[in-house]
Structure formats: C-alpha cells, structure tokens
Amino acid sequence: MLQYTFEAGLVGALADLFAITVLFRHPFGWKWVPHTAIIPKNRNKLVDGVVNMVENEILSKQMLKEKVEQIHIVEEVISWIERRSSGGQVAEQGWNLLSGFLTKLDLKEIAQLIDVQSRKGLSNTNVAPYAGKAILWTLEKGDFQGWLDKIVQSASSRASGYEVKRAIKKLLEKEKSKYINEGNSLKKFFKKTVVKIAESTDSLNLEEAADALYDDLQNFLRELSNPRHELRVLIEEMVYKLASNLQNRSDVSKAVNSWKDEVIERISLLPSIEALLIKFKDILMYSTDSKYFILEKNNVNSSDIREWISSFMQTYWEWFKSNESMKDWLEKYLKEFTYSIIDSEHSLIGQIVRKTLSNFTEQKLVHFIESKVEIDLQRIRVNGAFIGAALGALFFIVLQGVYKPLLNLFNS
Template identity: 30%
Template structure:
C-alpha cells in the first residue's frame, strides 16, 4: 500500500531528523532558530507516532504488548461484520439505490445487441427451438390434449346442434329436397339383393317359429304347403321388397297422405318437450359413453413424437448449414400449405414469424418500453423479497475470515485512507508546532513578561 509505505518512511525520517536536530542543538547552542526547528520536528513526530499507534491499534497490539483498547477489529469482529453487512445491505446496495440503477438500464438495448451481434451468428433460433423440443414431454402433452379434447366433448350439447339442424331442414324450402335425397338413398339400399335375403331370412324365422308353436298336424300341413309352393318365402321376400320400394317412391310425393301424416307425427315427436328431454338425455348419455371408452392418447403421442422428430431433424440440418443469418427486416409472410405435416415448411414458417415479430419489436418503442417495464418489475419483485440475502451473504462471507484475513480485508478497502491519516498527522503536527512555538514565543511570552515587569 503506497500511503502506508509513505507514512512509514516519513515516520522514520522524522525520528532521524529529530535526533539529528537535537545533536546539532547540543553543539550549536540553544538558539531561537534551533528551538523552533526542534519544537516543529517534535510536534510532527508526536503527531505521526500518535496516528501510527491509533491506526495500528485497529488491527493489532502496537509493538506487541499494548493491550488496552487495541486490536479493536479482531476483538469486535462480530460487531464489525454486522456493521459491514448492514452498511452494504442498507446503504451501498439499498433497495432504493438498486431500483434507481435498474430504472436507468435499457434492457431491450442489450437484448437487441446480443441477438443481432452474437446469437444470430450461432444459429440461435435453431438452437432455441431444438432445446424447446428436447424439453417437451410428449406423453404428458398427449395426456393433456386428450383430457382437453374429452372435456370439450363433454361440454358439447349435440342435441342442440341436431335440433338446430332439424329446424333448419323442416322449416326451410330445402326440407323436401332433403327428404327426397334421403328417400333416394334408402330406395337404392332397398334394391340390393342383401335386403331381399334379409327379408327372406326374417320370413323363414317367422315360419319356423309358427311351426314350432303349433301341433303335429299344423306342422304337417305347413310342410305340405311348402312342398306345393303354397308358402314360398323367397317369392314373399321379393314381394315385400317390391312393396317397400313402391312405398318409398310414393313417399317422394310431398302431397302423399302417408308422407304428410309421417311428417306431422315426426314433427310432433321432435318438438314435444317430453320427447325432446328424453332424446337429449339419450344422445348426451350416448356421447359421454362414447367419449369415456375412447382412448386417443397413444395416437396423439405417436403423431406428436413423429412430428417432433421431423422438426428436430430439420432444425439440426438448418443449424449445420447456417454460415450467417442475414438481417431480414423486410421479410414478409409466406404461405405454407400442410405445415402441420411438413416439418420443413413448419420450420420455415416459424422462422419467418420469428423474424417478422423480431423486426416489429426492434422498431416499436412501445414494445421495448413494455419489455423494460416487465423486466424491471420482475427484478424489483425479486429484490424486494430477497434483498436481505445481500446482507446475509456479506455476513456469511466475512464470518469465514480469520482475524488476520479480516484485518487484511479492512486494510485493503480502507487502508490507503487510514494511512493517509498518519501523513496528515505529521503535517498537521508540524504546522501546529510552528503556530504554537510562534504564539508562545512571540505573543504569550512577551505578554507574560510585560505583566510581571509592571
């Protein structure tokens, strides 16, 4: 420490000069000048020694044996540590001071400089996206998606949509066309051979049931009738099929009495409150049961995993091929088709959106101001709740110091100023010595002599 070395040298010089002046005084005699020089050096030496003693007493025992009110810092280490920690916490790094400093920091500026000058050159966007993908837990995401879909499905009132649909059909001019379309579809189905076979099987079942329920003679008569084609289920099925088709064709006529009657009964059944309630309850139960037994989690997870792998591969490839990223300030949105299934297109779309939003952020004073405000609020919230940690860290750190290390710490931080006090003590002592000597010899002594003589 420079001031300590200066103070030590000055003290040594004063001791030598004081001894030398007294030796010279012994040879030259007690002249006025020699008395003044001796007094000045004596005052300077006393001031220097007194300050040396005071400064040294802070750290240890001066000369190793002065123990009264010495080694102040080691003896009061707990108080010193507590005072230092409180000073750092409440003065050097107080909440108001930190808040004032934070309010003057333009965080958005540093963020923009980092991204523009460093992050983009290293394929930061690809790195960030890959890290985000690696953080994804596809199983949990799939589970959340499935639960969300099921929750939404439970909330859907299917009957209200059906009711709205029937309203729009029956109360619009499209009703007849819709009914005829349905009838055409049913007619096409009725013409199929499988329908005839089903009718035939149905009739065979009826015939068989009737035979089993009758006595012996009835079964014998029915058997003879079948052998003589008196009962032919195949022909009966054809006749029934034809009758059904004819009936459906007749129903296509909107003025047909049966059609009018059916429409009326259907409308009554649909709009009757009791029936509506039952239908709604049945449909809702059917829907909920279907949702309960539906398990799409694995399917979602499989699709999600495949898509994540595709995205990661595409991002890795793009990252490896990046030499530099140009500033895309004038970039415009691109049209992406089937981006959900196309990893490359999705990555391009994501990058494009990032560049667009990044440019919008850079050129928006409001956006940068909002970002600064959010960051300051976040930091200040942490500081308000954890500000006492500053003092605790300082206290815990200083508590690990030995007495010697604590002395070195204090001297390192304040030693230059403390040892300058020693230099000041020497200078002030010398100046004060001159003033006292002159006052004593030129003012005080003549006045006293004059008073005693008169």
C-alpha cells in the same frame, strides 16, 4: 529534524495501523482492549444497514421503475432474437426451441393431465345448449342438403354392386328359414308344405324377390337425390327440432348430460390422447419416409409439417415486427406486469441481501470487506506515515525556528 520527522511518521503509521486493525479484529488477539473488532461486534447492525441501503436507496422501487421506463422491452427482445438468429431468420430458432421443448416433455404425464382436465371440464359443463347451438349454426351456415347429397351418393355407390343383391337374397333366405322353423312340429310341417308349394308354383321366388328389392332400393336412392324429397325434408325438420330441444328443453338437456356423464365414466381417452401426442411428436421431431396422413392422395410427412410451421413462424414474426400497435400493447402490458412484480416482490431484494450476509461468519464477513478495500487500506496506512512525517517536520520548524528563538529572546 530527521528525528522529529521519522518519529512523527512512525507514530502516524502506527496510529492508522491500529485504527484500521481494530475495525476488523482485536489487536494481538487481546479481547480486553475496549472499542476493538468494531465490525464483528456490530455485525447485525451492519447487515441491517446494508439491507436498508440496497433495498431503499440503491435498488429502490422508484429507481427500478425509472430504469424499466427507460428500456424498450419489446424492441430489446426483438433485437436480441434477431442477433441470435442467422440472417434475421427466426424460423430456424423457433423450430430449435420447439424441438428442444418437445424432447423434454413427459407425454404420459401431459396426457394424464389433459385427460383429467377434459373430464373435469366436460363433467362441469352442460353440453346440451352448446350442442344445440352448434347444430343450428351448421344448419344455417353450412350446406346441410349438400351433405345429404354426398351421403346419398355414397350410399348409391355402395348399394349398386352385386354384393348388395347377394346380401338381400341371404337376408330373405334367413327370414324364410326363420319362418319355417318357428312354432310346434305341426306348424312347422304345414309351413314347409306351404313354402314348397309356393316355390313349385313359382309364387315364392327368392331370386326374383331379391331383384325386386334391389330395384326398389335403387329407385329409392335415386328419388332421394331430389333435395325436396319428403324424407330429406323430414330429416332437416327433425334436426332443427333437435337443435331447439337441446337448447330449450330441460328434460332433453338432462338426458344428454346423463349420457355424457356415463360416457365419461366408462370411456377412457388417456390411451388415445397419449398415442396422438406421441404420433404428433414423432411427426415433428423425426424425419422419415413413412406416411402419416393422406389427404387427397398427397402424402404429408415431417418435412412438410416442419416447412409449414417454419413458414408460419417466419410470417408471423415479420407481421409482429411491423405491427406497431401490437408492439405498443405488448410493451405496455410487459411494463405494467414488471411494475406489479416490483411492487409485490420488492422486499425479496432485502431478503436476498440479508440471507446472503447472514450466512457469513464473522471471519468471512471481515475477510469479505477487507478484500474489497484492501488497496485503500494500504494507502491509508501509507498516508498516516506521510502525514505524520510532514507534521513532525512542521513541528520541528515551528519549535526550532519560531518558538525557541522567541523563548531565548524573552529569557535574555
């Protein structure tokens, strides 16, 4: 019985060992043995089968869409951000993200891109109608007369000093010199004589003339403070007319666009754009005591801007979390976008699997598969020995306990 058992167990173990071996390689390197090295010989079929299984069964379009449908994308993102932020404050995380983004920016390249795109956009845009609408909106919605008041007040303030009076006198002296020195020698002689006589008789007094012009200028500016002054009314009418012409007259529109194209061609905005971007980056990135802006004598530096941006981000974040309609809209948009990506790019899954497996040599593919099921293969070999031994014992019992007694009975 032991002999039967061990023989059958050995046969079972050897049979399973052979069967497992020929799946992956030729036994003893004998390539002439038929039906061996099954996996390497059918490598392409195996790759096609794995690609088809992964693409159409394991990660099918429908399955991926069902998984996406089960996920609340917006809520997951909010939870993830909240977990990463300290105490639920996203402002610091947002600021760190912005800072990291700014450090990696090539400002010169961005400035060139902005310059090119702005030039292209302006070149292809008829700016005249927009300018007319902007002027009209300013006239109707803004305080045009109030702006004129400020201009008049500023002019009055600048024209009220002694320097203005002195400038008027210099202008008169320049005009007098120009008058005397024009013409031939005879004319110059007569002009000088006339001027000397006028000055000696006090008919020509530049000091008094400068005072008179200065007083007239002050009176004129005081009169301009009246909103119904004829010049201010005329200016407003002309601005309205300009707005209308910009919107309705093709010749004016053509002239404006021609001027615009000439300005775009001659003036480069690149240095200004680059300088502005660099200054803005410095303000946001680096703390310093330098004054960047002066607004009504209040200094605004990097810490002020950072505090304002952080406050804005935190306020917007709290509003976003409590706005269910916004989150629902964003959730719907993200899922539709994800579905469209799945529909259009699903074949990439199969391509990735195929490319990965195609890079495997036969030896590497065999090793890859064996490494994943190595323990199970050992168990199969052991199972073959146990099952063979059990069958050997069973056969011995049947032969010796049933078949042989029956055979002896019939022979007797």
